[in-house]
Amino acid sequence: MATLPTKDVAATAISPVLPPSPPIDDAQWGEKRKPLRRRVRELLWDSFDRSPAERRFIAKIDFFILTWAGFSYFSKNLNSNNLSNAYVSGMKEELNVVGNQYQTFTTMWTIGYVISQIPSQLVCTRVRLSLWCPSWELFWVIVTFASSAVKTPYQLYACRFLVGLAEGTFYPAVHTVLGGWYTKQELAKRACIFFASAFIGSMFSGYLQAALYTGMNGVHGLAGWRWLFVFDGVITLPMAVWGYYALPDLPSNTRVHWLKAEEKELALERMRKAGKHLEEPFTIHGLKRILKKWHFWVYTAYYTFFICSENIGTYMNLWLKSLDRYSVSQINTYPTVINAVTIVTTLCYGWVSDGLQVRAPIVYFSLGVCFFAACNLAVWDGVPFGLKWASFYLTGFAQGSGPVFLTMVNEHCAGDSLERKFILGTTNSVAYAFNAWIPLITYNTNYAPRFLVGNSVTVGLIVCAAATLTLAVWLQRRDG
Incomplete structure (x- = not known):
């Protein structure tokens, strides 16, 4: 395992840096003044002016990471909004929701969401993200399907708590992955694209509820509001399975087959230039x-x-x-x-x-x-x-x-x-x-x-x- 020179005591106490690689062109990393045309191209999209090899590499990680993260976040936010839509579309009457029970649904979700995040992040220092995150995603799908079959508010309390527990592992883990693969010229855009996908789910929820209530209400004996949760589970299941293949862990421990050996070396080089260090267990x-x-x-x-x-x-x-x-x-x-x-x-x-x-x-x-x-x-x-x-x-x-x-x-x-x-x-x-x-x-x-x-x-x-x-x-x- 490579270590920093002994004179850099503070950094060595933290974790070893990524293994050194042959130097690359400094101009590629923005250390020289760039022509205006090149800066405009990078403002539009950061990989436009990179080498063909690096462009292919960035396109690959964009496709695999952002498809999984974006669609998964879309469905999670869709699920959160669907609870309120279900409430006003028959769930209140069918489950006999009274008093502050609706607020309790949200409270139970929040409790699960809050308590899972820090332990999950610590577990991720010892367990591969490509196994941990999709497994929680599958658990989320199972509980979401179960939400469509509840008979009492108390059963929905349990489902909302477990949904929150599963969702709590997701958001910080995605930012961990993004921070591990992208440089300063790339990271904010990807983080914002990921975040924006949730609000597309928010906007889509009301129209989805209207369509399902009109077209599916009573089909197979299920009320329209129950089909909302079924639909959430159906669209999320492929993304959960996709995560096992698409999620690349981090550059220091990735095993994905869709990256070539030279691309994995490039990922390490990019992180070395960014001053990032090898992973340290909790x-x-x-x-x-x-x-x-x-x-x-x-x-x-x-x-x-x-x-x-x-x-x-x-x-x-x-x-x-x-x-x-x-x-x-x-x-x-x-x-x-x-x-x-x-x-x-x-x-x-x-x-x-x-x-x-x-x-x-x-x-x-x-x-x-x-x-x-x-x-x-x-x-x-x-x-x-x-x-x-x-x-x-x-x-x-x-x-x-x-x-x-x-x-x-x-x-x-x-x-x-x-x-x-x-x-x-x-x-x-x-x-x-x-x-x-x-x-x-x-x-x-x-x-x-x-x-x-x-x-x-x-x-x-x-x-x-x-x-x-x-x-x-x-x-x-x-x-x-």
């Missing part, structure tokens, strides 16, 4: 090392503030309903524009972030837009109708900066493989642990659509997020 000593650094505390704090501030746009339908001027179809359709805004801005963030090689400015921009929208909705009285409407849509600018921030985490923790995996898990897990109960207090539906407390708290959360991001940027620059 140990108590390694965990203590992580907790002594600022990365865990500051990155996790930022992401918690960020996630908890995202709830502001989810209540547009309650505002529209309170106006008594829109049909049920309009109330359900108009808020989906927020998802469209999120998809467009997410992809723009990824391209600009990689093209200009900036991370934090993208996140600051999204926070600024959301701060403006949150202030308008917090003031409420005296804010023109059109500005309120625009403010709800502007909240869609926020979420797409999440993968850009995680790209920043991926890059800054690249030199410590255990820390990188651990923090990718803790940021999401801790954030959703807080987000499970904060909206129940701040966005109590008894105060809809004004939500003075909720919108005001969101303004404060955005300010805290910006302050924490500033601290992170300062500490990163201090560390060099």
